[in-house]
Amino acid sequence: MEAAGTSSSFGVCVDMDECKDGKIARLIGEAGIGWVRQQIRWDIIEPVEGEFHWEGFDEAIQNEYKCGLQAFGQFHWKSWSDPTAGDDEAIKNWARFVSLTVARYKDKIKYWEVWNEEDFEGFWPSPSADNYVKLLRATYEAAKKTDPDCKIILGGLMGWGGSYTYFPFLDEVYKNGGKDYFDIVAFHPYTMPHPPSKDNLLRRKIDDVLERMKNNGDSGKPVWITELGWPSNKLVDPASDRGVTPAQQADYLVEAFKICLSYPQIKKVFWYGFRDVGVMPGDSEHHYGLLGNGLEPKPSYRAYMELISKWKR
Numbered sequence: 001m002e003a004a005g006t007s008s009s010f011g012v013c014v015d016m017d018e019c020k021d022g023k024i025a026r027l028i029g030e031a032g033i034g035w036v037r038q039q040i041r042w043d044i045i046e047p048v049e050g051e052f053h054w055e056g057f058d059e060a061i062q063n064e065y066k067c068g069l070q071a072f073g074q075f076h077w078k079s080w081s082d083p084t085a086g087d088d089e090a091i092k093n094w095a096r097f098v099s100l101t102v103a104r105y106k107d108k109i110k111y112w113e114v115w116n117e118e119d120f121e122g123f124w125p126s127p128s129a130d131n132y133v134k135l136l137r138a139t140y141e142a143a144k145k146t147d148p149d150c151k152i153i154l155g156g157l158m159g160w161g162g163s164y165t166y167f168p169f170l171d172e173v174y175k176n177g178g179k180d181y182f183d184i185v186a187f188h189p190y191t192m193p194h195p196p197s198k199d200n201l202l203r204r205k206i207d208d209v210l211e212r213m214k215n216n217g218d219s220g221k222p223v224w225i226t227e228l229g230w231p232s233n234k235l236v237d238p239a240s241d242r243g244v245t246p247a248q249q250a251d252y253l254v255e256a257f258k259i260c261l262s263y264p265q266i267k268k269v270f271w272y273g274f275r276d277v278g279v280m281p282g283d284s285e286h287h288y289g290l291l292g293n294g295l296e297p298k299p300s301y302r303a304y305m306e307l308i309s310k311w312k313r
Helices: 022-030 055-066 088-105 129-146 168-175 198-215 246-260 299-310
Strands: 010-014 035-041 070-076 111-116 151-156 185-187 223-228 266-271
Touching (some): 022 055, 070 088, 088 129, 168 198, 223 246
Parallel strands (some): 010 035, 010 266, 035 070, 111 151, 151 185
16 A cells, blocks of 8 residues: 555655654645655664564654655665675675564565665765676666565766766666666756756756666656755855845755656656754755754745745646
């Protein structure tokens, strides 16, 4: 059974077990947002081999479901075993965790993203398409064996080169045989601090991914943007090289969603993130939310709500 938000094109990223606070899930639903990108952190769930801590994630996913939200799971991060170096035994350990997780949540989650920004050394030490495809294949086979109806999402690519970046790692995934091991392409076309229309930045990034898919005979697959956003800390940190004002954040959100969803191949877009994860003025990472850290709505929350309520594709 899937939640009511399945057909929605509008999503938001939540932080780990954030929705174990039922108020968060309720506020997401009240905005009309249909989907959440739910982190599934191996290092938190199984920090030591055989020692499992599902509780916070169980509660979060149940709250999302009760609020009519459709979650997809984002498998992420090494734990007591490191599957990023291509070691066969470590990848088997990872695949076992995937099987356990899919079995536990298959009544509520049917889509699984494999890692996050695997082309960026901050999330994958010494990025390697060869090693990533080994993990991708193991995830695909383990998940599909456990739930043949599930769909596998390529880990959202960050790209290289800052705001003007493109996505050559996608070609490397294809060259290493990854094409048969994902159902949906995902990427993160950030343009911060620039507006999405500056130099056609957002369209150029989207076009780059679609062209690479076409060149590799894969243009029939749907595309999801599993992260997109701007931090709203420019007023409190004028020196921020990423930040924008709260009003700009709202304007850029609306502009970006309209651009992304003008492409028929792009089925879903996820704003990063729902709530500010901190209050440090100089840390842009703390300020991407639609809500402040104390759950106070920003202009972007109201703009997203209005966009969804009036949307016609």
